[in-house]
Amino acid sequence: MVTPGFPPNTLDSEGLPVWIRDLASDDPNHSLHFVRDMGPVRALEALRVDPTSIQRCVLPDRKPNRYTSLPGAAFGGVAGDAATLLAGRLGQWTFVYDDLGYTFEGSAEALSCGQRKAVTTVYTINGHASLHYAVDGEEIEEVVIDELSLEERLPGMPADLATAFEAAGIADWEDLEPGEVDSLIGMRVACAMAKAVLTLDDIRRIPLVMAQRNAGD
Template identity: 75%
Template sequence: MLDSEGLPIWIHDLACEDSNHSLHFVKDIEPAQALEALRVEPGSIQPCVLPDKKPNPYTSLPGAAFANDTGSAATLLAGRVGEWTFVYDDLGYTSDGTANTLSTGGRMAITTVHSISGHASLHYAVDGEEAEEAIIEDFSLEERIPGMPAELAAAFEAAGIADWEDLEPGEVDSLIGMRVACALAGAVLTLDEVRRIPLLMAQRNTRD
């Protein structure tokens, strides 16, 4: 369920080319509540039917559903997969402190972001407190996994490392955070399966 670079295929199919994007999962919360927690524009939450294709390389599939090609707002797509709700942000605008925010109230949440420059990070939080932070450029699986919460360590083990020729021994690829988040939530999906989930979308202005 991965593309040729190691990105979960459903994220690849949602994203525009050369994406700056983020992905959040939070347990035991509804999609509308998750979007509200991320301070979306009032009244912008609405049902989403993803279009058949993207209109151009620079627009994500959720962005196309919102007819957003101005670059002035991030489009957030939310849906529920079992006990977990995901929120996909096509501009990666919702990243700082998001896991802490979503996990408030005794929940678990994970946020991962990947930029066009290859910068990537992952944040795991429980009940409003960060339990693990991973800056992927400086990350060592061998050093960090033993001290992780068991469920997150298992997700890292399941995610594995992409087969990139330029990786040094012990180095992880910058897409690992996306795979870890999906593994933690058990979100092994295709785009067709995502289309069958009741989806919500909203916009958040990047100038807010």
């Protein structure tokens, strides 16, 4: 893989950051957020979770089945209609992982309010992916991964986002045409922006909180 921002053993064979792979269910439909200078509980609140569901999280050793994420297992042990959101702070950045991808549209803007930066990316079970970058409540860049040409888009991107795309690189997928990017690049870009080049063991070492959100909330 040509992914300069990710050392060996930090990506799986498809190009997904290993800590995301280890959190996710099989065939995931999920989203990932990073926000700068906001704590995990406030980030969950900004994403409109059920406030009564916010609680400390200790990730279990394993998932109970292929349909349940590791945070979902921590919350209740079985897959259901409610998404489980896991949050933790990594230096100046807080991540929120949504195991069903319910939090996506408008999330970067909501998280970035108050002169913050935020990035949100989603990857669906059908392989569609996109990324939103927002500053101080305003979307600055929307990137539809399915339609992305780095050669055309990189020169016009904000410098920090362009740098993250360069660090994310392109996974070595056999079916990619020249100039195409893999659909997992958004997950790597979000991690590269926050310098979240981690393993699941790293995530287990930090304080974590979780909450649930229903579809349509």
